[in-house]
Amino acid sequence: MIRKRGRLRRQLVVLGSAFGATGDLTRGLWRGGGEKRLLVPLAIFLCLTGLLLVLAAGVEALAPFIYSIF
Amino acid sequence: MKILGLSAHYHDSAAALLVDGLPVAAVQEERLSRRKNDSAFPIQAAEYCLDVAGIEPEQLDAIVFYERPMLKFERILVTALRAFPHSWRSFPHAMKNMLGEKAWMRGIIMSRLGVPGSRIMFTEHHQSHAAAAFLTAPTDRAAILTVDGVGEWATLTAGQGERGPGGTRIAIDRELRFPHSLGMLYSTFTAFLGFEVNEGEYKVMGLAAYGRPTMAAGVRRLIPRTADGAFRLDLDYFEFQRSARRSWSDRFVDLFGPPRNRFEPIDLATPDGQRFADCAASVQAVLEEILVDLARDLHKRTGLADLCLGGGVALNGVANARILAESGFERLFVPSSPGDSGCALGAALYADRIFFGNPDRRLDDHGFLGPEVDETALARIAAEDGLIVDRIDDQNLVEESARDLESGLILGWMEGRCEFGPRALGHRSLLAAPHDVAMRDRLNRDIKYREEFRPFAPVVPIEDADLYFEMPPGGARLARFMSGVFPVRQEWRERLAAVTHVDGSARVQTVDRAFAPRLHDLLRAYGRRTGVPVLLNTSFNLAGEPIVCSAEEGYSTFRRSGADALVVGNVRVRKRAATATTRSEYEEAMA
Numbered sequence: 001m002i003r004k005r006g007r008l009r010r011q012l013v014v015l016g017s018a019f020g021a022t023g024d025l026t027r028g029l030w031r032g033g034g035e036k037r038l039l040v041p042l043a044i045f046l047c048l049t050g051l052l053l054v055l056a057a058g059v060e061a062l063a064p065f066i067y068s069i070f
Numbered sequence: 071m072k073i074l075g076l077s078a079h080y081h082d083s084a085a086a087l088l089v090d091g092l093p094v095a096a097v098q099e100e101r102l103s104r105r106k107n108d109s110a111f112p113i114q115a116a117e118y119c120l121d122v123a124g125i126e127p128e129q130l131d132a133i134v135f136y137e138r139p140m141l142k143f144e145r146i147l148v149t150a151l152r153a154f155p156h157s158w159r160s161f162p163h164a165m166k167n168m169l170g171e172k173a174w175m176r177g178i179i180m181s182r183l184g185v186p187g188s189r190i191m192f193t194e195h196h197q198s199h200a201a202a203a204f205l206t207a208p209t210d211r212a213a214i215l216t217v218d219g220v221g222e223w224a225t226l227t228a229g230q231g232e233r234g235p236g237g238t239r240i241a242i243d244r245e246l247r248f249p250h251s252l253g254m255l256y257s258t259f260t261a262f263l264g265f266e267v268n269e270g271e272y273k274v275m276g277l278a279a280y281g282r283p284t285m286a287a288g289v290r291r292l293i294p295r296t297a298d299g300a301f302r303l304d305l306d307y308f309e310f311q312r313s314a315r316r317s318w319s320d321r322f323v324d325l326f327g328p329p330r331n332r333f334e335p336i337d338l339a340t341p342d343g344q345r346f347a348d349c350a351a352s353v354q355a356v357l358e359e360i361l362v363d364l365a366r367d368l369h370k371r372t373g374l375a376d377l378c379l380g381g382g383v384a385l386n387g388v389a390n391a392r393i394l395a396e397s398g399f400e401r402l403f404v405p406s407s408p409g410d411s412g413c414a415l416g417a418a419l420y421a422d423r424i425f426f427g428n429p430d431r432r433l434d435d436h437g438f439l440g441p442e443v444d445e446t447a448l449a450r451i452a453a454e455d456g457l458i459v460d461r462i463d464d465q466n467l468v469e470e471s472a473r474d475l476e477s478g479l480i481l482g483w484m485e486g487r488c489e490f491g492p493r494a495l496g497h498r499s500l501l502a503a504p505h506d507v508a509m510r511d512r513l514n515r516d517i518k519y520r521e522e523f524r525p526f527a528p529v530v531p532i533e534d535a536d537l538y539f540e541m542p543p544g545g546a547r548l549a550r551f552m553s554g555v556f557p558v559r560q561e562w563r564e565r566l567a568a569v570t571h572v573d574g575s576a577r578v579q580t581v582d583r584a585f586a587p588r589l590h591d592l593l594r595a596y597g598r599r600t601g602v603p604v605l606l607n608t609s610f611n612l613a614g615e616p617i618v619c620s621a622e623e624g625y626s627t628f629r630r631s632g633a634d635a636l637v638v639g640n641v642r643v644r645k646r647a648a649t650a651t652t653r654s655e656y657e658e659a660m661a
Binding site: 003005011014020021025029032036043049051053054 | 141184
């Protein structure tokens, strides 16, 4: 039986794991060399933006403030 | 060791569970959620798999996701930036789509299943396809070819696999990368012809038989061959790499004319209708040429007798039959689920055999890994509705069902565990007599509600297949999971009119007794009555719905369709008209 967890708790777990995933992406791009290394800052920026989206989906009260940024 | 494989978020999500190297359960999420091609996280499928094994998520040794999301994100990012500024419209959409959820698979699996991140692993998309094709096939050494739209970067891989007491090895030595993709070429034509991508490819293949490859030279311009025997796409003709709006460019339209409006039916009597059929025939012909060339080259390089084919393109039965006939391989294995859903099983197998180095285990050679059907549930709900419910022993059920089919009835046929993969192989099927075109039209009109150019498939005992169909050596094996299209023998085309496509071919399923004993017995009983042990077999679902899974869903579909009787295990339910014992009684009741 899979235990159901609340949305906020689920999103926090995702958030907690996201830094490792961002690190994986950064390492992959860095190892790609050349033009791919230039993408590292953009990739990190996009990932952080993505984390804001994840946070907005988890904490609904935050959503209006986060979406107003865009 | 308990390993859960997952595929999700693009199309057809699924879960598969291995216990000590053997699959104990595998099912697509759509069968449980009842949303066709459901791509959501397969929570219900995972729950079903764990229930079958009687374990909790915490008891899993590993959870394997079928691709590397961050590598995929890298591809999307790099592709969008390379296409800048043309991609400026699609870029935010792609980023939101990816970063909203798909990129964070480790966290999502942790949060949904409650397992620690250290137990979550990732395979590459085409490794999963290769494992699903090779490790489920009854062969110890084989060449492996995987072809689909796109995974992370790879769109096509070739190599070979070996398994045995010394361990398992899958070595991929050639790879083609996005945007150069046979799957994307075919999908572009699918969209151009007004069909839904990832769903309408069957329709393109069916439509191809009505056309002639008059535009094959045009298609070859889109996909020039390279010196090493591979190919590339001429990106001037495509926009999928920079736009989410459409896949083809204006130059594509200059070559093939305006695209089809998907809300207008294809009328083959009109010039436009014929143009669409010719387009389909042309792309199909070029796809076959390239696949045969690639397979032939792989055969030369490996010198092996067997080929395992995986990826969504392996669902193209016409191309598969040509590969078998022309590439030099003696046997061609396509799994019951070669597409992305099958990657759930492939990823779990890859992790078990390659990551953990567990010993090879021979798998059961069938795809019946989904939920079991419950005949008592059918008996209960049908009785509540006042329908005629019979409980019959195996022998009488088979004989009476053969009689019903001979008299022109359409039967819903459910038994055992449901199929893993897109095809109904006799456990969740609609069966009917294959002799009359009127039967095909009735199925299309009253039950399947689908385009008239789409053919129905025959099912035949393996020992009789060669009598009715022109099966090349190895063809019967390819037809085990309905993966090959073969010509119906000229002398039988009239008697098998409902399953013979306009070009004289049929997507045959061969059945041996060990594979599906009752279906085999039914075919034999039907053969004793009519002289032809062949039945029409189509998936038990209505248009736009997934194939039924439980008895309740089978019953609901039965009530909403023109099917006459429903058999679940040893319980049979009939509508009033279906109790007729002669054709005239039947027609009177139907009137």
